[in-house]
Structure formats: structure tokens, C-alpha cells
Amino acid sequence: MSTGPAGHVARSTDRSAVRPHSGTGGVTRRGAPMRTFLRTADGVAIDSVYEPGAGADSSGDLVFVIAHGFTGAADRPHIRRVAGAFARYGAVVTFSFRGHGASGGRSTVGDREVLDLAAVVAWARGFGYARVATVGFSMGGSVVLRHAAAGRDAGVDAVVSVSAPARWFYRGTAPMRRVHWLVTRPSGRLVGRYGLRTRIHHRQWDPVPLSPVEAVPRIAPTPLLIVHGDVDGYFPLDHPRMLAAAAGEHGELWVEPGMGHAENAAPDALLGRIGDWAVGRAG
Template identity: 85%
Template sequence: MSTGRAGHVARSTTRSTIRPHSETPEATRDRVPLRTFLRTADGVAIDSVYEPGDPPFRDLVFVIAHGFTGHADRPHVRRAARAFARYGGVVTFSFRGHGASGGRSTVGDREVLDLAAAVGWARGLGYARVATVGFSMGGSVVLRHAAAGRDAGVDAVVSVSAPARWFYRGTAPMRRLHWLVTRPSGRLVGRYGLRTRIHHRQWDPVPVSPAEAVPRIAPTPLLIVHGDRDGYFPLDHPRMLAAAAGEHGELWVEAGMGHAENAAPQELLERIGDWVVGRAG
């Protein structure tokens, strides 16, 4: 799988606390937050935010990939960003079709290019170690992105509440999601009710599934996290991912946890931060 060339900045915002990409090395030293638009390899503008972390882990940056219908400013994404800022710098972004980003969502396919642009930006900020943390759809994206091996440019991968296989309809929430994505009326609800612009075209070709991608991630450290009360994907999904990972992956099944970033408790986010610090190089 090719993730394409990491993106560059399309344009910067005008907010006074934000500087353009060309000034990011100085901004990193000065611990100044940045917000800008990155350009993906296929030309989509991706709204992205960088926040410096706390010492002593200033050589490490977390890149957070949100779930479907989320975006960089969602409260639970911001909560995760604050938790990980205790361990390093943090880059958040909105996938295509979400929030202020351009394009339309392909529900986990071309989103690999969005993550590649964010990882490339994180490296450009001067960090020696990059960890990707994805939730739900973002969890599938970090797995497929990391399957590029060394070309992915990541030192640790955390996938939370991700599916193992495509086209799953075994739960009521997933049946509703398929209606949202595949039906014109569903896409209207997505656009105007959920502020998510969904592409009308079906996948062609169908991308490599998360379970097929996982064996290609080794030797990069991999953590798979899933709640035992996840209403979208039952436990056979994380177990399938863990089986595909073999000895190089870890599986945490979280008692009482539901789905994705909305359900991740503070204590879990802190444990993920500790795991990344210990594994990312």
C-alpha cells in the first residue's frame, strides 16, 4: 500500500496565535500553538492543529486520528489532546469531509493520505519520534497507514475501537452507519445533521482491510484497545486484529468501555501515553 507523499501547507489561518508552516521550528522552541491547512498528496486541504507538549518528552509527538463524524475541535478530541500533551507534542486534524477540511469523506479509504500529511508535518516540526493514535475510523486509518512500514514514518501505533474487516453490519449502529454512507438521504443527514460531507462513490478498488494491514506493521510497536461494551464492533474485531499482529502487538480489552474517543476515560488515555513513551523508540 502506498500512502503517497506527505502533504505541505496549502494556506495558514489568520488567528494571531498561529504562524505559517515556514516558521514552525521557531514555534516549536517557543511552545506556540499552530493552526494551518495541509495539502494531501491528492490535493485536499486538511485543517490541522499543533500544540507543544510538556517536558521532558519534547522529542515525541502524538498525531491523533478522530472517528467518523468527528473533527479537530470536538470536545472529546480536545480532551485526548490535553491528555497526551503531558507526554509530548500533539497534532490533531480533521479528516477530509469533516470540520473545516476540504473534500468529502471516503470513510477510511483516502483518509490514509490525510494522516500521512499530518505525520509529515509532525516530522517537519522537528520531533524525533512520532506516534499515531486513532479512534474507530481513525483506528483503521492508523493501521493501514503504518502498514507502509518505514515509509510511514511512525515509531508507535495505537488503534482504539477499530473494525477488523469492512462492510460489517452486525450491530444496529453499524446498520445505521451503512444507511448514512450508502443512501442519498443518509448522506444528506450526514451533511446537514452531522456536518460530515460523504463521497457518493463506492470504494473501487476496496482498500486493504485493517486485519490484512496489521501484519505489515511489524516491527513498529502496536497497541490495540477495545471496550467490552462497544456498541459498534464486538470483541471478535480486536481479537482478529491481535491475532493478525502476533507477538509484535498488544491487546487491551477495557472493562465497561464503549466506543472510541467519546468513551475513552482519562485513566485509559494516560495509560496509552505511558505505553507510547515506553515503546516509541
């Protein structure tokens, strides 16, 4: 779903459109949350929220960048819950991928979203934190892997991929067949736009982007954590096992008993363990 290749790029911020996050005030480096639109390398406005760490365990030099799954957005309750969990361990930046929430553009379902993440990571780094950890869920999990494949140029110190696919075009489960209908059919894209508040690009990928399993070997030596539920209804366990095999010794795999798919299925205890891992492994 692309009009051209995607890769890691620097970002520029568009400070002309600043809105406080609902329930929060306006902002400074470590004092209060901040909301703004960032401009990607291909000109898409990305709605982004910065929140300083608030918990007793919060690290003063670590910021988490959270990449949501398909049809998610920065204001969705499950993303706010995830952000609150990681705020115990560091500052948190959430955002809406293109085509989602208040962001501009249309979703390319994991292709040009790498440009969105690159802009957000550069913004997060600009607050002065020494360490950046990206945490992605489902589609966002594939994006953090592809983004980190740029190595040191990615600007991240630890990567966590939760419930991500290993390969593209997977249709082996009923939920993924529904996703493909949403993405590939005009009627599906209408449902996505008006029913799921997600604007999906009509063009197919050209060229096909690097797959997550192809990206993983390029992430080393950046620490990598792969998390997957053993009852994930979208991607069965061969996906995380393929990713872990590709990662080799520099990656870790956690298979979570009884966990389903992505943000909604991730219990608070798991998010806490991920936070602990990032604090210990980033940088």
C-alpha cells in the first residue's frame, strides 16, 4: 500500500497546530504534557503527544515511543492505558499513524508508517532524553522492526514488538481475512473510514516493503524484545518464532500464556515487565 519506498528519515515539527492533550495542560520539557503535529518526510501531519514520566520508578533519561495497531489512535482508551503503564518507567510519546485519528493522510498498513515513526522518534529524542525505546503493537510492531532496521540511524536504544506479523499478506486466520477485505475492497475501505475511523489508501504496495522477518537481522546490536500471546487470533505462534529465529542471540522472545492480540490483550502486569526490560536494556 504505497506510492513509493519508505525508510528512516529525519523529521520536522509543525508547531503551528498545538493542542493540549485532553485532561492535561500545556507544556514544557519535563513539567507537563505537550501535543503537536509533526511533519513527515513525505509531508503528512502526525498528531503526537508527549507526557513526562509520572511514576515512582520513572527513569529520568528514558522515553517510550508507542506505535499503535491498525485502527488505533493516540486517544483510544487502550493506548491511554498503555501510556499510563509506561509512564511509571519513563516519559511517553504516543501518536496516531497516518490515516488514523487526527493525523493526516491515509493508512498504508505498515509501509510508509515508517516515516511517521521516524518523525516521532526524532521529536522524542529532541526533548533531551538519553535513551529512546520504541514499543509497537501488531501493525505498529511491524513498523518498529522495520524502523529499527536502519541501525544507528534509527535513533533508538531498545525495540519491543508485540503481536507483530513476521511476513506480509498472511490470510491464515479469519480476523486477517477480514483485515484484507477492509484494505483491498472499496466497500471494506468505506467500512474502515466510517465504521473504524481509519482512512485506508487504495493503492497497493509498489514496491513491497521489507518484511518484518527480513528487517530483524538488521536491528542488531540494538536490544530487541518480541512478545506474543499464545492465543493470538490474528497471527499464530509461527510468526514470533520466525522473528526470534531471525534475531538470533540479540533478541528475546516472550510467549505469553492466555494472551490474545495486541494492546487490548496486554495485561498491566505484562506492560510492567516490558517497562522493566526497557529500563534495563536500553543503552
